[in-house]
Amino acid sequence: TGEEVTTVSEGQQVICHPVMTCGTCRPCRQGEDMYCENVAFPGLTHDGGFAEYLGTNERAVIPLPDGVDPAEIAPHADAGITAYHAVKKAVAELNPGDTAVVIGVGGLGHIGVQCLDAMSAADIVALDLKESARELARELGARHALDPTDDVRSEIDALTDGTGAAQILDFVGADETTALGPDIAAAGGDHHVVGYGGHVHEPAQTLVDGEMAYRGTLVGRYTELQELVALVERREVDLRTSRYDLSEINAVAERLEHGDIEGRAVITP
Ligand SMILES: [Zn+2]
CATH class of the missing domain: 3.40.50.720 (NAD(P)-binding Rossmann-like Domain)
Known part of the structure; x- marks a missing residue:
């Protein structure tokens, strides 16, 4: 963790909102993380993702409750938050x-x-x-x-x-x-x-x-990912996942392309 990070510490288990936001633009002030005017998306606009470490910022991380396995919850950082965001609008x-x-x-x-x-x-x-x-x-x-x-x-x-x-x-x-x-x-x-x-x-x-x-519907807000983590902790949402080692990434990507992956694939470094 960087020197100025205060809300999480090294070794703490977290889930990351998929984008890094600035926190000071108007959409950020409104909680609309996906509309941030200075948004950066690791894996799309920046390198990162399929690696041992992922560069992100403090605003993107959500500490995990005790007893929640990071590999089990990982797909919620993208698939889950997107489904949740759409459902929340519908439920209203x-x-x-x-x-x-x-x-x-x-x-x-x-x-x-x-x-x-x-x-x-x-x-x-x-x-x-x-x-x-x-x-x-x-x-x-x-x-x-x-x-x-x-x-x-x-x-x-x-x-x-x-x-x-x-x-x-x-x-x-x-x-x-x-x-x-x-x-x-x-x-x-x-x-x-x-x-x-x-x-x-x-x-x-x-x-x-x-x-x-x-x-x-485009992904979702940081606060919505927090809400989804709360649903997972309360065992309201269960994910079907299969796990692979980082060294298998190319084979997994190929299987994904051919529709051969059951549930969501999780890569563990
Ligand atoms: Zn912003």
Whole structure:
């Protein structure tokens, strides 16, 4: 640790918010870490990440509670915080009895289901092509899990007595999934776009008629990572991880590219 660091000491276990922020710009003052005007992102704008040591700043670290294993919680620094950030925005709009749809129960989606279950009394409906993912969703708190190749619109219609889903969390972000929004959203509902790769192709009138909105999601705030650590400590959120040694990094990256990694891969130096 540097000489001027006062809030943590050498050897202390921490989780890092993914970016280094300045603390003095207006977005920082508002707590919007991802909008920091002087942001630095280790691994993207700076070297670091897959190494024995990671250079970061004091503002980015969150001390871990006793009994929380750093390797177990590590994926929350990126995947978890992103899912949590989207869920927190959705939960602010969800009342008990509302329906929330989670599209894609993979690395981020399975965290999203658990956060929703812990933070709201909404009914969770998960969509995934894989039966194993649908089973996982039910295990983690989803009331229903549907195959997206079925007639999702009429199934959501039946489950909500024609009201539709108040909030949709799209962890896939493909053309097919963004197109579901207008079909299944309740009036005034939101379709949160977390995953990306596809496009949003909707007539402007669709958004006007149903007062629905597409909302983007980029990682999350430092304070949200603190809140997620609190959920993990309370055993509300459980992660599926597999561990690898730093020397295996290239092989792991290749397996990741081919979709051969179960849960989230954690590299231990
Ligand atoms: Zn800043």
